[in-house]
Amino acid sequence: MSETSSSTPDYPAKPPVDNSGGGGSSVPLLALRGISKNFGPVQALQRVDLDIPAGQVTALVGDNGAGKSTLIKAIAGIYAPSSGTMMWNGEEVHPHTPRDAAALGIATVYQDLALCDNIDIVGNMFLGFEETSGGALDEIAMELKTVQTLKDLQVSTVKSVRQLVGSLSGGQRQAIAVARAVMRDARLVIMDEPTAALGVTQTANVLNLIKTLSSRGISVLVISHNLNDVFAVADRIAVMYLGNLVSNGPISKYDPSSTVELITTGASERVEPHPLHSFA
Ligand SMILES: Nc1ncnc2c1ncn2[C@@H]1O[C@H](COP(=O)(O)OP(=O)(O)OP(=O)(O)O)[C@@H](O)[C@H]1O
Ligand SMILES: [Mg+2]
Numbered sequence: 204m205s206e207t208s209s210s211t212p213d214y215p216a217k218p219p220v221d222n223s224g225g226g227g228s229s230v231p232l233l234a235l236r237g238i239s240k241n242f243g244p245v246q247a248l249q250r251v252d253l254d255i256p257a258g259q260v261t262a263l264v265g266d267n268g269a270g271k272s273t274l275i276k277a278i279a280g281i282y283a284p285s286s287g288t289m290m291w292n293g294e295e296v297h298p299h300t301p302r303d304a305a306a307l308g309i310a311t312v313y314q315d316l317a318l319c320d321n322i323d324i325v326g327n328m329f330l331g332f333e334e335t336s337g338g339a340l341d342e343i344a345m346e347l348k349t350v351q352t353l354k355d356l357q358v359s360t361v362k363s364v365r366q367l368v369g370s371l372s373g374g375q376r377q378a379i380a381v382a383r384a385v386m387r388d389a390r391l392v393i394m395d396e397p398t399a400a401l402g403v404t405q406t407a408n409v410l411n412l413i414k415t416l417s418s419r420g421i422s423v424l425v426i427s428h429n430l431n432d433v434f435a436v437a438d439r440i441a442v443m444y445l446g447n448l449v450s451n452g453p454i455s456k457y458d459p460s461s462t463v464e465l466i467t468t469g470a471s472e473r474v475e476p477h478p479l480h481s482f483a
Contacts, residue, residue: 230293232257232422233278233309233391238287240273247273249446250287255391258420260413262433262454265443266466271426274443275393278424279311280304310384311393318376320369324361325349327368328383352382356415360408374405378412391422398432410436430459444469 231254240248247270255261265271276282278289280298289296291307298304301311318327325342328349334341349364358378361371368379377397384392394413398406413423413436427433433440440457442450442465449469450457456474457465464471 231255231290232292234290234293235278236288236290238274238277238284238289240270240277240282241285246446248277248284251443251446251448253441253448253451255422255424256439257390257422258417259438260417260423260425260436261439261441262437263424263426263441263443264428264430264433264462264466268445269443269466270446271443272395275311275395275424275426278304279309279393305387305389308388308390309393310387310389310391311395312377312380312384312397313395318368318380321367323367324364324371324379327379328352328386332387348386349382352386353378355419356382356385356412358382358408358412372405373401374408377401377409381412381416385416385419385421389421391424392416394423394425396426396428398427398429406432430462433462434459442466450474 233253233255235251235253238248238251238253239246251270251274253274263271263274273282277284278298280300280303283299289298291309296307298307298309304311319330322330325346329345334344334348336344346364353361353364356378358375361375361378368376371379377394381392381394397409397413401409410432413425416423417436417438425436434454437454439453440451440462441448442462444466447469450465450471452474458473461471461473465474
C-alpha cells in the first residue's frame with residue numbers, strides 16, 4: 204500500500220490567532236512523520252504520522268499500553284525517538300530535553316504535576332524564572348502577572364495567589380501548571396489524563412480551561428480515557444493501538460461507539476482510515 208500522503212489536510216484553517224509563524228495556514232503547528240520508539244524488544248511506537256493543527260484540541264486515545272504517554276514524551280523532549288522526524292511550523296526540530304521543547308513553545312502538564320507544595324501560587328508560576336527589580340525579587344510584578352494570567356484563562360476558583368500550592372485541589376493545580384505554561388508563551392499544551400483524578404466540578408473546570416486555551420489560538424493535545432471528556436472538548440481525535448496511530452481526523456468523523464471499536468480492535472468499518480497514518 205502506498206504511503207504517500209499528498210492529500211490536503213482535513214482540518215479547517217482555524218487559527219483565531221495566527222500562530223503559524225506567518226506561514227500558510229495549512230502548515231500544521233506540529234507534524235510527526237514516521238516516529239518510532241523501541242524500549243529494547245518492545246516497540247512502543249511504530250512509524251507514527253500525526254498532524255497537530257494550530258489552535259485546535261486533539262484528543263489522543265487508546266488502551267493501556269497503546270503508546271500514548273510514550274508519544275507525548277517523544278514530542279516533549281523526554282524520549283529521543285528511535286527514528287522519524289518532527290516538524291514545528293514546517294521546520295524540522297529535534298528537542299532533546301523538556302527545556303528544548305519549552306523553548307519551541309511545547310509545554311507538558313503531567314499527572315504528577317511538578318509544582319512545589321510549600322511555595323505559593325506566585326512562587327510556582329515564576330519558579331526558575333523569577334523577575335527582579337534592582338537586584339531584589341519583584342513580588343508585585345510577579346503577583347500582578349499571575350493574577351492577570353489566571354484571569355485571562357478564566358480561572359476563578361483560586362481565592363488568593365498567595366495561597367500555598369499544597370492547599371489547592373487537583374483541578375486548581377492543573378490550572379496553575381497550565382497558566383505557568385501560557386505565561387511562558389506555550390503554543391502547544393500537552394496534558395496526560397488531566398481529569399483522571401478529578402471530581403465532577405473540577406473536571407468541568409479543566410475542560411473549560413482546555414476550551415479557553417483553544418479559543419486563544421493555543422493547541423492542546425490531551426490524553427484521555429474518558430470519552431465524555433473527549434467528545435466535550437476535542438476538535439480532533441487520534442487513536443493509538445499497539446504502538447500504531449490507527450486513526451486520526453476531525454471529531455465529526457467519530458462517535459463514541461466507533462471510537463471504542465478503534466481503541467479496542469484498531470479498526471472500525473464506520474471510520475475510513477486516514478491517509479496520514481502508518482498502520483500497514
Ligand atoms: N521506560 C520504558 N521502558 C520500557 N518499556 C516501556 C517504557 N515506557 C513505556 N514502555 C512500554 O511501551 C508501551 C507503551 O506504553 P505507554 O506508557 O506509552 O502506554 P499508554 O498508552 O500511555 O498507556 P496508559 O493508558 O496505561 O497510560 C507499553 O508496552 C509499555 O510497557
Ligand atoms: Mg500513559
